[in-house]
Amino acid sequence: MKKRINLTFPKRAISIPITYRLAKDFNIAANIIRAQVAPNKVGKMVLELSGDIDQLEEAMEWMRSQDIEVSQHGREIVIDDMVCVDCGLCTGVCPTESLTLDPKTFQLNFLRSRCVVCEQCVTACPVNAIAVNL
Known part of the structure; x- marks a missing residue:
């Protein structure tokens, strides 16, 4: 476990x-x-x-x-798909590569299992689509 x-x-x-x-x-x-x-x-x-x-x-x-x-530890990153514009700025600051852009569709992918909740993506997002859920 x-x-x-x-x-x-x-x-x-x-x-x-x-x-x-x-x-x-x-x-x-x-x-x-x-x-x-x-x-x-x-x-x-x-x-x-x-x-x-x-x-x-x-x-x-x-x-x-x-x-x-x-x-x-109950914190996790949440992404509001209705606000996200798939710009990819968060992918550049993600140390675990849990945030990536699909090379074909250019849509943001989030692998929650890799995320260490470092919160760097939260401050990098220009449209405030990423937050920390407590």
Whole structure:
């Protein structure tokens, strides 16, 4: 099973090797989607976890026991097809190539499974057809 979560680390928990512990202690693969972690600062990370459902729950409980705030990642990019003009400006800023233009029809294609919700496309869209759904 896969689960995308948000982590918020207190300053004292920054040095905990989270992804290592998830793999070693809980047999969970952790894909880091986004991270802002620096010494003596509150850290934030978005992880996609893959593993057995029971082990995922155990791992999230362990992180909470380390005073790491764990929440479900519910944000996603939404595109209003009625507003989108298929200009392709968003495709140039998309780091995962989840936004592409069809070479034959020149219509925008969105592969939600590749999207990491970096939000770069939101600011790039000149007609405000792209937004983040919370």
